[in-house]
Amino acid sequence: MEVIQVKNLVKYYKTKKKVVKAVDDISFNILEGERFGFLGPNGSGKTTTIRSILGLLRGVKGEISILGEKINPNKDTVYRNHIGYIPGELGLESELNAIQMCKYLSKLYDISFNWDEIKNIAERLKLDVSRPIQELSKGNRQKVGILTSLMGDFDILILDEPTSGLDPLIQSEFFEIIKERQEKASCTVFICSHLLSEVEKFCNRVAIIRNGKIVEISKISELKQKGLKSFQLEFTSNAGLMEFVQYLESQFLNATVKSQSVNRIEFLIPPEKKRNLLHDISEMQWAGEYIKDFNINNSSLEDIFMKYYEIDNPEEER
Amino acid sequence: MKLFTITKIEIKKSFKPVLLLSLLMCLFVLMIVSIFDPELFEGIEEMMDLFPEAIKDMLGSALDLTTIGGFYTIEFLSMIWIWVGIYFILKAGQDIPATIDNKTIDLVLSKPLKRWEFVLGRYMRFVFSILLVILFIGITTFILFEIAPNLQDQEIDFSEFFWALTWAFIFVVSLTTTAFFFSVFLNRKKATGLAFGMMVLFFIVGTFYSYFEEDVQEIKRISLFFYYDPARILVSHSYENVLRDFLILSGYSVVMVIASIVIFNKRDIPV
Ligand SMILES: Nc1ncnc2c1ncn2[C@@H]1O[C@H](COP(=O)(O)OP(=O)(O)O)[C@@H](O)[C@H]1O
Numbered sequence: 001m002e003v004i005q006v007k008n009l010v011k012y013y014k015t016k017k018k019v020v021k022a023v024d025d026i027s028f029n030i031l032e033g034e035r036f037g038f039l040g041p042n043g044s045g046k047t048t049t050i051r052s053i054l055g056l057l058r059g060v061k062g063e064i065s066i067l068g069e070k071i072n073p074n075k076d077t078v079y080r081n082h083i084g085y086i087p088g089e090l091g092l093e094s095e096l097n098a099i100q101m102c103k104y105l106s107k108l109y110d111i112s113f114n115w116d117e118i119k120n121i122a123e124r125l126k127l128d129v130s131r132p133i134q135e136l137s138k139g140n141r142q143k144v145g146i147l148t149s150l151m152g153d154f155d156i157l158i159l160d161e162p163t164s165g166l167d168p169l170i171q172s173e174f175f176e177i178i179k180e181r182q183e184k185a186s187c188t189v190f191i192c193s194h195l196l197s198e199v200e201k202f203c204n205r206v207a208i209i210r211n212g213k214i215v216e217i218s219k220i221s222e223l224k225q226k227g228l229k230s231f232q233l234e235f236t237s238n239a240g241l242m243e244f245v246q247y248l249e250s251q252f253l254n255a256t257v258k259s260q261s262v263n264r265i266e267f268l269i270p271p272e273k274k275r276n277l278l279h280d281i282s283e284m285q286w287a288g289e290y291i292k293d294f295n296i297n298n299s300s301l302e303d304i305f306m307k308y309y310e311i312d313n314p315e316e317e318r
Numbered sequence: 319m320k321l322f323t324i325t326k327i328e329i330k331k332s333f334k335p336v337l338l339l340s341l342l343m344c345l346f347v348l349m350i351v352s353i354f355d356p357e358l359f360e361g362i363e364e365m366m367d368l369f370p371e372a373i374k375d376m377l378g379s380a381l382d383l384t385t386i387g388g389f390y391t392i393e394f395l396s397m398i399w400i401w402v403g404i405y406f407i408l409k410a411g412q413d414i415p416a417t418i419d420n421k422t423i424d425l426v427l428s429k430p431l432k433r434w435e436f437v438l439g440r441y442m443r444f445v446f447s448i449l450l451v452i453l454f455i456g457i458t459t460f461i462l463f464e465i466a467p468n469l470q471d472q473e474i475d476f477s478e479f480f481w482a483l484t485w486a487f488i489f490v491v492s493l494t495t496t497a498f499f500f501s502v503f504l505n506r507k508k509a510t511g512l513a514f515g516m517m518v519l520f521f522i523v524g525t526f527y528s529y530f531e532e533d534v535q536e537i538k539r540i541s542l543f544f545y546y547d548p549a550r551i552l553v554s555h556s557y558e559n560v561l562r563d564f565l566i567l568s569g570y571s572v573v574m575v576i577a578s579i580v581i582f583n584k585r586d587i588p589v
């Protein structure tokens with residue numbers, strides 16, 4: 001079953017000067033029990049998507065269904081009972097401490113306050129629950145946000161950059177906690193992040209969003225297969241390299257050069273071009289000599305992802 | 319109901335400053351009662367005649383300092399917008415913007431809480447807080463009237479004071495509602511600034527309208543101050559138009575709160 005269905009979601013912010021197309025016609029489905037990643041650079045529209053779903057924004061166009069039921073986020077509120085949420089910009093009552101904050105929200109949300117569970121999570125995250133929130137560092141505040149989001153029962157957990165400010169050890173502990181929770185309560189996780197490593201390790205499926213549009217949705221494993229091939233070549237002379245570069249530019253229009261020195265070059269090409277290139281490299285001579293050395297790798301997910309990022313800022317690339 | 323949960327939580331949070339304000343006001347009432355001396359002001363009326371009209375208008379129509387009713391009105395009730403009003407205008411103008419600035423609103427509104435419950439819940443906290451302050455003032459006033467030795471030969475009609483204080487309550491609520499209204503769509507600075515501006519404008523229009531040109535004098539009707547005149551009860555002992563003014567002030571508050579809810583319901587909660 002689809003737990004979250006989003007169809008043709010559009011949200012523009014109208015400021016005095018201009019219209020920001022923060023989310024521009026995106027559609028995706030998240031299946032039950034899935035760990036779905038929403039990956040994109042800062043300002044790509046992740047938070048806007050989440051806050052549209054939660055009804056915090058107005059003037060949102062498109063269809064949203066939660067747990068199979070079509071909802072109107074401007075009117076309906078009951079569906080939010082099924083959602084646990086960590087805001088991207090976390091705001092807490094600074095004069096309270098973590099326990100008081102949890103109690104406060106449990107009263108407001110009308111959910112039970114399970115002290116044992118909270119204490120357990122707080123201990124695992126190494127959070128001092130008795131210190132007022134205003135005295136806590138950013139990372140420790142984030143832990144309080146995690147605590148509050150895990151209170152009560154929910155079918156969907158929406159996490160907007162949940163690990164910001166956490167150190168690596170706590171980050172992995174956090175993902176452990178979420179996984180355990182998921183096994184216990186079979187909830188669905190929708191996580192937003194600008195960090196690939198996070199999503200790569202934790203999610204089954206990922207959508208890459210850029211400038212308010214989804215440019216790719218696939219399983220992590222498929223994404224890796226689709227991955228580009230990375231070639232590292234070494235020539236005997238600079239002239240050889242230059243000749244090769246000309247050849248590359250004329251024959252493989254979609255190659256991306258990652259680095260280049262006097263006689264070395266590293267570049268990425270789509271996997272289906274591999275055979276052709278391999279053939280030419282081994283058969284042809286460059287400035288009168290065969291190639292000195294070469295190496296082919298599958299590019300990391302990082303490379304694939306960077307490619308999406310780069311299209312984003314073509315100017316900065318140069 | 320969620321609405322009252324919010325109200326309760328918010329009242330608890332702001333209980334100390336409200337209590338402090340109440341105590342200050344009680345001390346103030348104590349001071350007024352203890353310095354009241356009818357003979358002291360025997361000659362004041364002749365002296366007041368020397369004052370410019372404008373000053374007299376500002377002090378209200380009740381220049382009768384020789385009765386406790388007049389004294390209480392001039393020193394306290396006619397200035398209630400300064401003593402109590404400013405505090406609540408400041409608070410109400412910042413209330414919702416603060417939750418947006420410190421981003422706690424995301425946690426509150428991401429759960430099944432309707433926007434109108436949120437707005438009304440936070441608004442009711444002000445109504446109850448103002449009620450509390452006025453209640454403190456009223457109780458102190460009545461107790462002091464009973465026991466103060468210098469008031470024993472005064473003829474005091476308690477019901478007049480009751481209605482005058484009720485009037486003050488409704489009036490302060492209407493001022494607070496104005497600030498609250500601006501705060502649902504403006505940031506703190508703009509909301510409090512505009513609310514103060516409006517209050518000063520209302521004050522000038524409601525107090526000095528008689529100096530305006532004849533044909534623009536009707537402008538007084540836009541001022542909330544025009545509908546608040548406790549001297550009418552405490553000095554002139556008249557209830558003429560008092561009910562009308564009660565209804566206008568409360569009606570204004572109700573309309574403004576509904577408008578606040580409608581406007582807030584339409585807006586984005588920015589990050
Ligand atoms: N209240 C707002 N008014 C105008 N523009 C906004 C507002 N909030 C966000 N934006 C813009 O919308 C775009 C998407 O923002 P956001 O959804 O927060 O991105 P992300 O969460 O992926 O970093 C950004 O360009 C941002 O500047």
Ligand SMILES: [Mg+2]
Nearest residue numbers: 046047088161
């Ligand atoms: Mg974000």
